[in-house]
Amino acid sequence: MGFFRNQFADVVEWEEFREDMIFWKWDSREIKKGSRLVIRPGQDAVFINNGKIEGIFEDEGTFNVESDIIPFLSTLKGFKFGFNSGMRVEVLFVNTKEFTVRWGTQNPVLIQTPQLPGGMPIRANGTFQFKVKDYVTLIDKIAGVKKSYLVEDVKLRITSVLDQLLMKWISREGKDMFNLQGNAYEIARGIREDLDMEMLGYGITITGFQVMSFNYPQEIQDMITKTASHEMIGNLQKYQQVSLTDGMASGKMQGGGAASDMAGMMMGMNMAQDMLKHMNPDRQQPSSSPEKAPSSAEESAQGGKTSSSGEPAAKPNFCPNCGAKNEGGNFCPNCGHKLS
Structure with missing residues (x-):
């Protein structure tokens, strides 16, 4: 008797398992007496009879269909296996992962x-x-x-x-x-x-x-990038300077060497002016109002233009315009102010 039971035994399991498969149906076969159900991790087994769910089994492991499964089926719980007949149901294996x-x-x-x-x-x-x-x-x-x-x-x-x-x-x-x-x-x-x-x-x-x-689209993306560049720089003049510098550095500036040299000279002059402004931030522009004549004491302190005897006075030691030290020249070595 045991020989025939082993001969007719089936294993009900997900035979065509794939990682990208959501469910697979075991059908068109009879479950024989002594069959085993195998549920692997991440799988559920759903027993279906005539299109209706008989039972859902979620625990992984190997189970005897006759003793472990049939008693929990809704309408087939009293099913008895015959010697040469089995139970015809469908088993839907479902992949439960996300x-x-x-x-x-x-x-x-x-x-x-x-x-x-x-x-x-x-x-x-x-x-x-x-x-x-x-x-x-x-x-x-x-x-x-x-x-x-x-x-x-x-x-x-x-x-x-x-x-x-x-x-x-x-x-x-x-x-x-x-x-x-x-x-x-x-x-x-x-x-x-x-x-x-x-x-x-x-x-x-x-x-x-x-x-x-x-x-x-590429055209829209280029426009967004250009707009962002303007916003980041925040000043059109600076943006033009940066564009000019990029053009010279990349060699894409057209017009020959003369145009490039002129652009470089203009950019250098602008940079020099900016540097002078930062070096002398407190420098004041000459006032249009008449200046008060310096007193004799002030002339003495500044190295005035004439002495009491009427002879030309010595050059001032410091420039009255920017305060730079004078080495005896007629003009300030720093700002070019006339000293005599």
Whole structure:
């Protein structure tokens, strides 16, 4: 008797397991007396009879179908195996893990904006996560007609509605059309909620949705970069100076050596003027009001122009204009002020 039991024994297990497979159906065979059910980590086994769930088994391990499984089935708990007959049921193995999928727009999504009447073409990419939630709905809508279901099948369903959801939530949450990344969290949250409602109709829940980046057309991106450069520099004159310097350094300045030399000379003069301003920040411009004649004491202190005898006085030791030390010259060596 034991010989025949071993001969007819079957092992009910997920035979075609793949990491990207959401479920796989064991069917078209009878479960014999003495059969064993094998449930591996991350799997659930769902027994189905005539399209209805008989029982769901979540614990991993190896179980005897007759003693460990049948007593817990809803309508088949009293089933008795015959010598040459078995129990014909379907067993759906479900992958219970959370799947992470990368997504990206295949074509640009046209977002209506006042700046561009035809709409702004935007591409986006990111990731989303999902897992099986409702076995009854999954069997009714998908597993009833399919033997297996892959992550790629879910991705196709998601991407078929993703363009419309991007248009909806970018228009609603994209307060600054040229800085969508700043509103990426709100946009992604709205898309996740809508996708979850969509996929619950298939027994699947969307547990997360992320937008990694938004991509503009190259012309728009160049304009954004140029505008950011202006804002960072904050002054058009400085921006022109930087552009001039970049052009000279890269050798892209056209017009020959004379043009480059003239531009370099002008830039050098401007830089020299800026340096003098920083070196003498307290220097005052000459006043248009008449100056008070210096007293004899002041002339003496400054090395006045004439002495009491009427003879030419010695040159002042320090320039009355900028205070630089004089070495006996007629003009200040620092500012060029006439000293005699």
